[in-house]
Amino acid sequence: MMKKKPSDLIFDIFIYFTLIIAVLACLLPFFHIMSVSLSSSSAVMLQKVSLFPVGLNFEAYRRVLGDNSMIRSLFFTIYITVLFTILGMFLTICYAYPLTRKNLKGRNVFLFLGLFTLYFGGGIIPEYVLINDLGLMNTMWCLILPLALSPYNMIILKTFFTNSIPESLEESAKLDGCSDIGILLKIVLPLSTPVLATLSLFFAVGRWNSFQDALFYISDAKLYPLQLKLYYIVNASGSTETLVMESGGGVEQLQPEVIRAASVMFATIPIILVYPWLQKYFVKGVMIGAVKG
């Protein structure tokens, strides 16, 4: 279409070069973990595995995929992640949109209430006591409700609403008799698909990756999120000393490095696939022709 300037070409090369290096830097460590998960246990113990499997075998995956509790945890985690994301997006929209209306009385108070909680918190013990008093302990709701309200995401959404939706669109809609909520549903949301997709991703990944709450709130193994199981698997190895000393020295109380690696892959791949699927929403929201005047 347009003639390519030589400076453009140099720029292109620079871009691709930088990106390829960055991509490799991010990919290689993952490759390493994958290789570990496909290697033999002794090769891994001897720390002989770098980028390619040594003693290729699928034993670790056989164990992990054949573990019913892992599979069940996977589905349970997907389930609470979806619920969490829906609730989170609902709350974020309900919070952000009214705050974009500059004439809203109490706007700054509402905003400050949320911002304050980004920096101040009661602490793990009072939060634990609260969850217990609400009767949410050891249920899936304690993994969904407490963190669903994210002031951080709300601020991002509010900023996007304010800066990327042209005021003129809203003005003309108002003149046509649209109520505030109509504007939200008919104009603002459809034009915000990129940021809505982003925040959904933030919610989903946020829920998927956390386990600190489940670590203390959940005692029923059927309700362990996948990352909690992974945390145990990765951390439980501790030192040989603790293992042998405390576990009576029987045959199978080790957590082989191979199993750790396979579990990391198992717990991480599902969520990684969400973004490529969401990428189609990252095109601009539908703009109805040029807005002149």
Place this chain on the structure above:
Amino acid sequence: MAVTNAPNVIENRKNLSPNNKIRKFFIYLKNNYWLYIMLIFPIAFLIIFKYIPMYGLTIAFKDYDVIRGYGDSPWIGFEAFKEVFRMKDFYKVLRNTLMLNLLDLVVGFPAPIILAILLNEVTSKWFKKISQTILYLPHFLSWIIIAGIMYQLLSPQTGLINSIIIKNGGQSIPFLTEKWHWLFTYNAIGVWQSAGWGTIIYLAAISGINSELYEAATVDGAGRLRRIWHITLPGIKSTIIVLLIINLGRIMGISFDRPYAIGNSIVLEFSDVISTFVYRIGIQSVRYNIATAVGLFQSVIGLILVLLTDYIAKRFGEDGIF
């Protein structure tokens, strides 16, 4: 649809007697009740899950023990704070926290922006999609895993990189074992872990820029760099500023996992931070009031910084958070 009760009509009324004020208020409510109904949900969640446990902040002022219970724990005022401020180590970890965070800010904040811009300039769709997905992979690894990989890569003798250097007759580089090198390593690993993920929000913001602006600029003969400078960057300016403000507010806080996993006793002078300090003194020694006091200190500074930078941003004519 009714048009008569548009808000700007109300604003023009000159009559402001008490009755009219109340009437004005109710008309305002009638026009905007939807907005308040919407707000009920998030505010309810805020109050229940964030503000009810807020009393925990006062643990910093009490000689708190879980066994005695909150009510029976005596009030000690600022004693816990005084105790912390008297500890020599506190100032060391404070300095380290600020140092590590500032470094992260200076290097780690622009990194995703630059990456996002570069990605945006890529024309090949499949390259863009694949590299985006790969770039954010490190975000999903826990720091323990990352530390394990880093040790295999960067150890002074047996690490992959150094063993190659030594074999070729060079001197090993103390990535992890000399405190200034470690600073660089800590920072680089942090950028590696978070930059890819950080591009997502900027890419979303970039996609909100009107494409016509680009077409118009190209027609005017602007090259790549000028388009980036005059269109892309200004287009995401508000996002950048908001994120900058929030991150500046976090300069006193620091996660636990990253310095704990990547740090080691050789470089403890730099790797000991507020979070590891609190873990030792507060949590492990079961002195929750110390832990809370330090946390409160961090929070207050954080909030002041946020409000301050928001104010400064406003003075420069930008939209801040408020």
Place this chain on the structure above:
Amino acid sequence: MKHGFMSKMKTVSIKQKGEIQLKKQFSKIICFSLAVALMATMAAGCGKKGSSNADNETSSKSEQAVEIKIPVYERGIQGEPAANDNFWTRWIQQKALEDINVKVTYVPIPRQQDVDKFNMLLAAKEAPDIIFSYDYPVISAFYTRGALQEIPKDVLDKNGPNLKKYLGEETLKYGEIDGKQYLIPARRPQSYSYMTLIRQDWLEKLNLPMPTNLDEYYNVLKAFKEKDPSGLGSNNIIPLTFSLKNATDAVANYGFRSDDISEEEHAMYSDVLLPSLSWEPTKEMLRFNNKLYNEGLISQEFALDKDGKKAEADFMNGKAGIYGGYIAKSPPIIQTLMQNVPTAKLKVLPPQPAPGTTAKGREYWPFGMLSGINKECKHVDAVIKFIDWMSREDILFTLQKGIEGKNYTLKDGEVVLNNDFTGEEKLLNGTNKDLWCLVTESEDLGDEMKNLEAEAKLRAPEGFEYLFTENYEQTKKIKGIQDFLFDRPVESVNKYRKTLLSKYEEAAVKLIMCKPSEFDALYETFKTEYLNSGYQEILDEKKQIYNEMKKK
């Protein structure tokens, strides 16, 4: 603001788009509401708590049964069932209900966050009836904070006669604080799993005799490095495995102590949980390690080896001449070494005292798990009854061995373990230890030699049972000295321990890695800081308590 043609066009398109969008939004809202309603019903149906162990009881006895909550460590090891709900917890619950009319509920405690979890449960008034820890300072801190209640003598006598016999007076005494029984310690038969192994084939290759004192030990290490019996190259040899754990070992200085240390000095400085940086033997030990480091006799990267895995790898790769660690079937350290170096021969290293001194070493505490009773517990008698029940020979036997025909078979009255058994009855983590740890640390047949044999059979990799016998013999040569047990918690230890551990780690690493000429000056700096960071306070308090104890 124009009401002209353009805006009319926009109006039309907005309205059209609007309708579609509105329908979409509406349906989304309806779907969401339905979803929420559905979830709420399901949640209500599922009940407030997850599956509770209580549902498993069917016996009519359960109406009058006393309910107790017992903690159990959750290690989350892949492949293992949930710690609080599996075949064995159910077996215990059923049997306990039958035998002593006690209904047991297990509360899972994440192993790495046990103190935090206990504190949270205490804050919410949901703590189990027993609070336990393997660490004495941890449990004594709970005592100091008032979390535990006394176990009255008559309650113990009435409900725990078998337990008293099983533990014996001496062990039980360790559970006394300030003269009152607050803890039930588990028995700890002598264990021989920790051993220092030496590559006998290397000694033979270099024609060296087994070293018997510190000087010979040093010479052997030097010979290993210089003469490279492994063929891997001098640069790759690591004569002695050494990790961060070795560097921060608080009681590795026995080899540097003189023979005539007073009991008071011992009480003040010898503490497995708190390194005595300011003590002369510790200084000499660090100086020795410094020498080893600077001459390349230990790994130059030991400070980065936080969990000891690198040291294990060095040994398994055949690079190391001497390795100290716990030997068990799993992790397969010896097995991997033999795979790599089939000609390797291992022997247990004899004690290596400094020339002119006798071999001394730390004797283990004769107790394992320490269980205290929650102050809020209303049924101390039931809890004691439960632990007593578990110490019964037949109950312990089943818990430790399993079900006949499944986990083991009987051949001529001898128990033959079926190590490949994978059914539901598989012992948790291989041994069920987390369940019977309340009463004992390992299988106890009452006889030292029988215990040794049983431990070797259980833990030794196949063909290496002899190592346990050798370790036993070598251990016998060492004069075992126990840590001094104070009759009350040393509060300053609880307060400063974690800080001092961190400081010691930094000091030890720097002192070991510095140039030998800088050692003395650097040591003084660290010593002063250590004392000022709370160690002096600890020494003073210990001295004070010791003197008070001696007066009684």
